[in-house]
Amino acid sequence: MMADLSMYLLDITSNSIRADASHIMIRFEDSKKKNEISLEIIDDGRGMDAEMVEKVQNPFFTTRTTRKIGLGIPFFKELAEQCEGHFELESKVNEGTRIKCTMKKDHWDVPPRGDIGDALVLALCMNEAIHIHFDYISDEKHFSFDSQEIREILGDVSICEAEISSWCKAYINEGIKEEEKDEVISRFKSSARSDKKAS
């Protein structure tokens, strides 16, 4: 397990970049109504055959030659298992890969979001030529961030310039913010109530 969702996001997105993707679609859904949180990454990179799809889910395998074990995908899968969700991984050679982790929103082991804006900007700066489209969907809002749109505005200026990148981070984090400060406390209260009832 990793400390927060942004770390999983960065890890999986780096896989796409290493697989020479030019377009990466990221969809982050957080729904109270469905009681579900999901993170989905779709790329148009090199893709994998069926045997490889099996292998990358095994923590004792990696595509990197420098170390024996690659853990990003196995950790992502474990996250889904531990939070009573499900894990999906589909891939086609020369077409791309789709990976999705779904969690039960009110499961106690769901990690915090972390700095999603920072993870996205870090990924963007790994290879500036890559187009990243990010969607955030909750019961109340739909927020999108598209690196191509930003680049069109910027012209020759790099998205990785300190001022631009910190603006992007703040813009993304503001866009996905939800007004639910009391959520953890109310959850605790309601579970304490049902425990009382049960006894």
Next chain:
Amino acid sequence: MRVKEFAQKTGFKIWASDKALEREIAGVFVGDLLSWVMGNCEADQIWITVQSHLNSVAVSALKEISVLVIAQGAPIEQEMIDKALEEDIALCACELPAYEICKKCVELGL
């Protein structure tokens, strides 16, 4: 202290290859967040966790952990045992909570 001696003195249930039993223990690390353990544990340490998963064996292999101790009776799957044997990592199972295991380690001078 060698792994063999640790197993004898604690009485914990253990699965280990001959090679794993001869390994020297260099301290103790406790943690359940795998990425955190990856970044902070050191080679040859004992690692105490409730995170009973094949990924924990993989982290142990990567970080050259000497003994992976699964605390508080968390269920251990056969796949974990097989892989630990193959990777020469000693795998221990124990009903005690992590803190009590730590106290035992202190008593043993680890």
